[in-house]
Amino acid sequence: MRRFGRAVVAAALVGAVVAGTAGWAAADAQQAVTGPPPGAAAWRADTAFGHPLPDPATATPREVALFFAGLSTTEQQTLARRHPQIVGNLDGAPVHLRYQANRLAISATHDPRYARLAAPERQILAFDPRGRGQVAEVYGELDRSGHLSVVVPGSDIDAGTFDRTNDRYGTPAGMAASLRAATHGATAVIAWAGYTTPVGVGIDAATGKLAEAGAERLTRFTEGLDAVGTPDPVLFCHSYGSVVCGLAAKDTDASDIVALGSPGMRADTAADLHTDARVWAARDPSDWIGDVPHVEFAGLGHGADPTDPAFGARRVPAADAQGHTGYFAPGTESLKAFAAIATGDVR
Known part of the structure; x- marks a missing residue:
């Protein structure tokens, strides 16, 4: 009964905030980008090899991997040049072929916002220009590393902001680079801005709509990694990204799931995530997310606090991290953990 009362109060508070800011909340509402990227129709119509190409909307990553394994290097590169947006985002396609295809796809946009992503030293594993843009970048050698981590970010991250230089450790690129450095290169890390994130603190951030779409994309992405033989990943899920990871947990092969600065994972306990992964949680004392009501009621809020002992996650020390985006800052006990x-x- 006490829990129900807290839920009612929390829902009333969230409702009051949304109602009082209805103008900006509605203006910032995001439409999730789903499905294969532009170019799918031309890909499906291509019969140059005398047989259909795997449908990017329905083929599993393992089916994609088997298809490319049957092609010569020349045939693979022909497809990358002819259909860069599809090959660059096709989970299960060879990693280095995706890097090549995405350099072509990014250059073809002629959009100055994305020009930096086409630099030859960058390893872009996914690039989708639709909406605010989505991107995934690899740090390290994905096909040779014995360990793999994936950083899943929260609100206000897209292809234009995922590697911004201000608030570096609040970006997936900054988190990924810092984590790889802290392991002395022992793990490959992917900065995955592969879903439509909320903008600001509006209705999108208070509900699970975007997280549900993001969880489907994250699940397929990790299936694609598995299909090309990478190690089971560790998921580092920041803020709203932990909602995505919570919803995806039962369908990924992650060895560990780390929720940091989390508003909740849409579960009452770690056991309710229905995953074999070890579940970890971190929150520093100065993180404002601690003031967010950790309940879920009538679709608002994201449930229990993962750092609450009753949730059952393993606690990551984070006493010296600063604010909502300081967990990956060099020298912190959270980064060491x-x-x-x-x-x-x-x-």
Whole structure:
């Protein structure tokens, strides 16, 4: 009964905030980008090899991997040049072929916002220009590393902001680079801005609509990694990204799921995530997310606080991290713990 009362109060508070800011909340509402990227129709119509190409909307990543394994290097590169947007985003396609295709796709946009992503040293594993843009970048050698981590970000992240230089450790690129450095290169890390994130603190951030779409994309992405033979990933899920990870948990092969600065994972307990992964949680004392009501009622809010002992996650020390985006800052005990989790050095 007490829990129900807290839920009613929390829902009333969230409702009051949304009602009082209805103008900006409605203006910032996001439409989730789903399905294959532009170019799918031309890909499906291509019969140059005498047989249909795997449908990007229905083929599983393992089916995609088997298809490319049957092609010669020349045939693979022909497809990358002819259909860069599809090959660059096709989970299960060879990693280095996706890098090549995405350089072509980014250059073809002629959009100055994305020009930096086409630099030859960058390893762009996914690029989708629709909406605010989505991107995934690899740090390290994905096909040779014995460990793999994936950073799943929260609100206000897209292809234009995922590697911004201000608030560096609040971006997936900054988090990924810092984590790899902290492991002394022992793990490959992917900065995955692969779903439509909320903008600001509006209705999108208070509900699970975008997280549900993001969870489907994250699940397929991790299936694609598995199809090309990478290690089971550790998911580092920041803020609203932890809602995405909570919804995807039962369908990924992650070895560990780390929720940091989390508003909730849409579960009452770690057991309710229905995953074999070890579940970890971190929140520093100065993180404003601690003031958010950790309940879910009538679709508003994201449920229990993962750092609450009753949730059942393993607690990551984070006393010296600063604010909502300081968990990956060099020298913090949270980053040291993350590096140990990423390399399997904790039990």
